[in-house]
Amino acid sequence: MKTTMPFNLLKTRLSGLLVASLLLGACSRDGETNQTTASGSGNAGSATSITIKGSDTVLPLAQQQAERYMAKNPDASITVVGGGTGVGLAAMQEGTTDLAMASRGLKTEEKLKLKAAKIDVQEVLIAYDALSIIVHPNNKVNQLTREQLEGIFTGKIANWKEVGGADEKIVAYSRETSSGTYEFFKEHVMDKKNYANGILMMPATGSIVQSVSQTPGAIGYIGLAYETKQVKSLKVSYDQGKTFVAPSMEAAKDKSYPISRPLYFFYDATVAGRVKSFVDYILSAEGQKTVQETGYIPLG
Template identity: 35%
Template sequence: MSKKAPLYLATACALAAAIFTSSCGRGDSDTTTIKVAGSDTMLQVGLSWGDAYKKATPGVAVSVAGEGSSTGFVALIDNTADLSHSSRAIKPSEAEAIKNKHGKEAVEHIVGYDGIAVFVHKDNPVKSISLPKLKEIWAEGGSVANWNEIGGSDAEIQRAGRANNSGTYGFFQKAVLGKGVEFKPNTAGMAGSSAVVEFCSTTPSAIGYSGMSYKNEHVGWLLISADEDSEAFEPTIENVKSKNYPIARPLYIYTVGEPTGAVKAYLDWIKGEAGQAVVAEQGFVPYQ
């Protein structure tokens, strides 16, 4: 069973532009539309869930937007989405804003797991790296700036990350840099996961991070070890499931209070056999 926990917080988050015009309603007299906002990492799996559910459930459509985890929480606060996809846990300020606006607590549902891959150009001779070395590449004040310092070519490392409204940004910052540590200046903040992978596939000295499901034949990725003395592992479904891969996280869906009606039926389907098969097909790890 997925984890469900009421979450409490202390300040209201800033409101952004609304993504949708109304929540869980009827686009026409015969169709109920469930509206979803949030994580870019979960956009493709969300679209696939929606397509499969529409085929399985006549009369129900699912509208999905994926502009970053933070935007999903704004949509819940504004009542412009029924579900929020998130690749990070809700912040205290977001949960408090939901409680203040709706009189209900945010409810968390874990629906899968994801490994954060570290992408490089496919011809990069560096094939593995430790978490401490990754921190030296990414963290402000870190000592590694050239690939030749870690066994690569003589080329300045060009870092491509995510925008700060991304759950992937926040998770990578916490897991690799450490609490309160900022990214190096001049780290590119890409709008989406595909942009990170594209940059790494076309830039010989690039390094970037994103969900492992965005891997394609045009880009390489690094095996990661917990420290210099540990074995390095590839970000695969098997290694995330076994917890051998050290940069992995849950994937969440949040609702305002316990879901009911069409929204509950859809969420139950996602957590069931058919929905979890879609999770695996999209390169993520089923939650069960």
């Protein structure tokens, strides 16, 4: 299923002094440069300010939720910045973000660091996501097994002819190590094996989409919500080639598509009073409707 993100023109009013507008499009999905600041028309003195940072997978969803929440709560101001799950969690530990977006759970070492910093971490499951394997549209290959994907990203399979394609070198793209998607793919698709040295690490999911769309021999992995007509998603088999399933919201919901994962917000309990209303909105029926409309899988 192809999903087109409904990014609207946001009008930003900060403290009644600054008015700026920005268009959230495909080009605004890349890492740290992708920042949304929105606030309503309420009095600056009563405004609630929330900062959200982290996973590029969660980023488009958080932007849409922030926009719609702002429309209902004119006294609030929300800033959303990408950069990767690791970046968001580090910012939470440093106290520079209220909510950390994550496309994976906390690692043991992260839990220990947060405990040492006396941070009472709260975890909120907000949605699910399917991970799409994408190639250039002209690639003849339409499906791959988990074992073949493991071989490609560990470097054991280097030519498309080895998996039924043309005699062409495989160019594999991955997220960088700070990304929760990088960690999830390594654990659940590569069976915890190491990436090949020649893998091209990209700073943001949007960069993978762009690179794969421009490189005939390319392959990469992205969140379902990032799919575009410029790339082709592959069917995947987790039963040694007996059954191949294409990524879609329906297949992720009924768990027939094997590469799906939970998405989270993490926050320090000390900011609960500031973020609770926004978190409750995301978990509400209206918020979960936005989850589905934005290309993710709702909780219910």
